[in-house]
Amino acid sequence: MLLWSFLGLMSLFSLCRGQLSQCDDFTDLHFHESFMGTNLYVKLLLYTRANLDCGRELSHLSTTDLPLFNLTRPTAFVIHGYRPTGAPPIWVGHIVRLLAAxxxxxxxxxxxNRGAANLNYFTAVANTRKAAENITAFIQNMQENGASLGSIHLIGVSLGAHVAGFVGAMLKGKIGRITALDPAGPLFSGTPPEDRLDPSDAQFVDVLHTDTDALGHRGALGHIDFYANGGADQPGCPKTIFSGKSYFVCDHQRSVFLFLCSLNNSCNITAYPCSSYQDFLDGRCLQCESFKPATCPIVGYHVNQWKDSLLRLGQTKAYFSTTAEPPYCKMNYKVDIVTWNQYTRWGVVIIKLYSGRKVLEAKIDHKLSRFEQYTATRLLAQFDEDLHPIQKITICFVTGNVIGPRYKLRLLRIRLTPLERPNRPQLCRYDMILEENMEVSFRPMACEDSRI
Known part of the structure; x- marks a missing residue:
């Protein structure tokens, strides 16, 4: 009896080992291989809901040799970028699971990775077109066996974004969608469209920029280009070289983590079409009535809901701000103030929101705000969390004056509009006096259209 049990366990172990051996893993190279340089080899690893933890390598010559690969389903290609150390990207498993969801x-x-792992960046760049040719041949094979090009979504990171662009160009722009996560800038900035990603490479191209002053591309490359925190320095990333590797890659990698957050639906980050990040912070670009749906687009995977409007409007730049930690969402309030004072006043505005013991602060200090006689001033207040219901608000007008008389600012009305929560009421207060450098508290009331 014990012998049969032992043999049964051995058979089960052998079966499990056989199943495990069928899994194919992402290429993991040692640093010395990257140092010596690698020859290009493209491996296509298939994941579906039926094999989320077990990638299966597909033959480049046949799309029908693996039953898991169903050509009637939509297909997403995830294309990584430059890998100077040869290690696999840490985010691959996460994006597979979130896409499958x-x-x-x-x-x-x-x-x-064999081709992208090379200390010589020029070699990796040269391999992007070769990798694209390989992927293109496979997609053409898919098409010949009944797959629709319109159901294919290419998601490219850094150099992978330009690989996706080359694939799209070879397929005459008929690919359904390309998502580019901080497309590589070095050796691609200033090049013509045929040498980089551009909007003609797919039916819809969305781009997310997070490191435009270093590893990323500064220019607009898609039908919509999102610029997180202006597109350059990201909150929470190191500011000095003493932080090591993170100093070089943190801003660049943030594009991937923002995209992952858009997939897990932890919060939707709204972006605002605008000519510049400065204009966005000035509150000049907070309305999107011309879009369908009549809201500003959200960042990441679900932006295709605005595809028709974006194709009609042409190339669009959109800006947004984030927090330093996931899920990165900020809560934005449009603040409209009507003042009644004889002389022009300049200063920084600090607004605090209270709900129970919770307090959130927004300091509008990217530039001095200007308040003139009987003039409406619009500001953008950004908070790190969503607070509701709001029971009390404080506002402080900071001028920096330490001597002389305290100037006063009379507000005929202050109105706060929650931009990401359009179903919530606007919050107002009428006729109040601000004394410079002094906090004034008030309980907000529902706004009355008949008043100022």
Missing amino acids: QDDMNILVVDW
């Missing part, structure tokens, strides 16, 4: 799709991780 969105839809029953084929998820193909394009592993071109």
Whole structure:
């Protein structure tokens, strides 16, 4: 009896080991291989809801040799970028699971680590077109076997964004969508469209910029280009070289983590079409009535809801701010103030929101605000969390004056509009006096259209 039990366990172990051996992993290289340089080899790893933890390598010559690969389903290709150390990207497993949660799709991780892993960046760049040719041939094989190009979504990171662009160009822009996460800037900035990603490479191209002053591309490359915190320095990332590797990659990698947050639906980050980040912070670009739906687009995976409006409007730049930690969402309030004072006043405005013991502060200090006689001034107040209901508000007008008389500012009305919560009421207060450098508290009331 014990012998049969032992043999049964051994058979089960052998079966499990056989199943495990069928899994194919992302190429993991040692640093010395990257140092010596690697020759390009493109491996396509298939993941579906049926094999989320077990990638299966697809043959480049046949799309029908693996039953898991269903050509009637939509297909997402995930294409990584430059890998100077040869290590696999830490985010691959996360993006596979989150994509699978969105839809029953084929998820193909394009592993071109052999070719991207090279201390010589120029070599990795040269390999982008070769990798694109390889992927293109596979997609053409898919098409010949019944797959629709319109159901294919290419998601490219850094150099992978330009690989996706080359694939799209080879397929005459018929790919359904390209998502570019901080497309690489070095050797691609200032180049013509045929040498980089551009809007003609797919039916819809959305781009997320997070490191435009270093590793990322500054220019607009898609139908919509999102610029997080202006597109350059990201909150929470190191500011000095003494932080080591993180100083170089944190801003660049933030694009991936923002996209992952858009997939897990922890919060929707709204972006505001605008000519510049400065204009956005000045509160000049807070309305999107021309869009369908009549709201500003959200960042990341679900932006395709605004596809028709964006294609009609042409290339669009959109800006937003984030917190330093996931899920990165800020709560934005449009603040409209009507003042009644004889002389022009300049200063920084600090607004605090209270709900029970919770307090949130927004300091509008990117530039001095100007208040003139009987003039409406619009500000943008950004808070790190969503607070509701709001029981009390304080406002402080800071001028920096330490001597002389305290100037006063009379507000005929202050109105706060929660931009990301349009169903909530606007909050108002009428006829109040601010004394410079002094906090004034008030309980907000519902706004009355008949008043100022």
